[in-house]
Amino acid sequence: MEVQNTTETRKYLVFRLENDEFGIEIDKISTIIEKDMNITRVPKQPAFVKGVINLRGEIIPVLSLRLKFGLSDDVYDENTRIIIIKLEDLTVGLIVDSVAEVVELDDETTESISNIAGEKSLEYLKGVGKLNGRIITLLDLEKVVIPEEAAT
């Protein structure tokens, strides 16, 4: 019998960018929507700031995680999703290729970043989760979404 592990488990939403899986803590997620609306471009922004959308009357900025992590630009298809996250008083949408599932990872199976070579996504990492042979890169949302980056 397994020893009851008392470490914390956290729930992560797993999504895909290109061929990689990423995870973000679900308590920061407000909602997940399909991309069925136009994104209005906002001038003078870094490339990864795609613009703003109208979500039930609220104006929400959306970012392209692909561009942020140095991948090629988004190609929207029926799998594309926008994950709306809420950090304190900051609400932002993140465009992802597809959304997979919610997994539960405990602290034991998450490793902090050691030697993942030269990815641009490194700065945004909180750790790496391993599940059934899958490697899920866990993002630190606070580092991904920093207001000062936008607009100068």
Add this chain to the structure above:
Amino acid sequence: MDMSQYLEIFIEESKEHLQSLNQSLLQLEKNPGDRSMINEIFRVAHTIKGMAGTMGFNKMAKLTHDMENVLHALRNDELEVSPELVDILFKCLDALESYTANIVETGSEGDRDSEELSGILSGLLSSKSTPKDQEQPGTVAPPAAETGHGIVSDIELDQYETNIIDKATELGNDVWQITVRLNKGCLLKSARAFIIFKTLERHSEIIKSVPPVQDIEDEKFDFEFTVIVLTKEDAETIKKDLNSIAEVDEVIMKLVRERSKAAASVQTEEIPVSEQLQVTGDHKQAAAAGQDRNDSAAKKTKTGKTVRVDIDRLDVLLNLVSELIIQKTRLEGLEGIERTQQYTEVIEYLERITTSLHDAVMKVRMVPVENVFNRFPRMIRDISRELGKEVELEMSGVDTELDRTVIDEIGDPLIHLLRNACDHGIESREERRKLGKPECGKIELKAYQDGNNVVIEIGDDGQGINVEKVRQKIVERGLVSKDIAANLSKKDLIEYLFKPSFSTADKVTDISGRGVGLDVVKTKIEALGGTVEVETEPGKGSRFYIRLPLTLAIIQALLVMIGDEKYAIQLGSVHKIINITPGDIKTVQKQEVVMYRNSVIPIVRLREALEVPGESSADQKVMTLVIVKKGERLTGFIVDRIIGQQEIVQKSLGKYLAGTKVITSATILGDGNVALILDVNALAN
């Protein structure tokens, strides 16, 4: 007992009371003889004491208690209203405000102590004209004197209490002075006294007690105490009841005044002055009898009239109304619907209703500027003291209302302008005397509605803005060349004052002169959709005009097309729309301009300025120029196409994009898409 649920109420009410104290103290300073002010201040301090005590905020309770003692002495003419005294009271007010601020932030009063203030207050009391018992600094109340044995000295009554007695007798009450002596073997004196009080209250109203109720509760009395009561019952009944209480040795009743068949005169009554019986401490009963009755009466009418509403709820309401308007606009624009007469009627009615609803909700958010203005008199008083100048602030139109969000933001700019007026505007006393001006400088703060705007004027009768000095400075700073500077008009020069880091002050005083003020003022006001202008005359004074839109969120806009993107420009800024040809565009010093009405105005190609993707059609014979006005300046913006005029709801871009320069906000169009609202001021520069 868990008082945390009452914390919000406590904070709200404390703030109100402190504000009221502020105003009353200012009034008292102006009119030291104003008794009603002293009473008012006493009453408020007393209320705060009660509230603080209930919530367990003992420091506040103690401080207000000490204030009460001093105020009481003032009421009795035992102390005079001197400038030093008023200063101390102001300091006490500051202390109370800082306690409250601490409570707002942390839920507790904080570590700060008011021992020093309490000491000063006690010091004031010990310097009273009539002989007093010894005081220890920081004690709650001076110990009461005792009566001689076997003799009942009469209690001294002050004007206030005499008034109560007058009123009471008119209403058919007798006024008795009752002295109760407890058995010397009585152990729980305060408990016994409590029973006696309760008994008395069944028959009468106790308006005064010597020693004061607080002291009796604290058992700070020997074996006897005296009360003054109002009653319609006969004395025998009362005496009998009191005598039937255990451990009561003696009950001595003395008629102070009989109920009046006609109004009895006050002076003829014998109320011998007793040296030993001092009237000190709080007048809980007296104050309670008189004031609280008035208070509750007043409060009853008040609660009928106003409702406290959480701001968040108002915002929800406003959001819903905005949504409604958007949907209404969509409905109007829908394709494929047969526009029968009925349909049109319904739409029109819907239009009227949504407009009315919007107006009504906006009205709810309207707050009188008084809320912001009311701290200014005190501020001016403090600043003028600091600067050693004499300045008077005259306010008018304080009932003028502004939207809640504007009210929140307008305070800082106004404070800065007022400080400027004191510091740079108003001259020193000597200078003013030399110039033949009244020694006391005057600052006028006016608010009034003007069409769709609210105007706030700040005028002073000081030295005005030295335009020549500005001219000098801008050359010195290298902002313009000497020749150009020589040709700049007064208006142009004044504009420079509003530029960042500009100041003509030679010294940086603590108050202003750092040169960061006026440009911040301007930016803030423009962010609110307003404008600021100034008129000035050397030697006579200056006057600032702040114009603010009455309503914020819904604006009239001009929708334009640039490339494939829609943008909105606030219609109020639009001066004119004209067509130009490529040939009209000239270049002057690397700036593209066109001629308009005999002057040269700069133009901005929005497609480039906004980095709109796509190619502009190369051979455009005719281009659309939207001329925008900012103050006196005109700027032309080249757009591809005018879509039309539309009423839009301004929506915030959110915190993430808050720093975006060329865009102020966004709106949701009838088709559900987002259009950005351009910041024409930023683009013009």
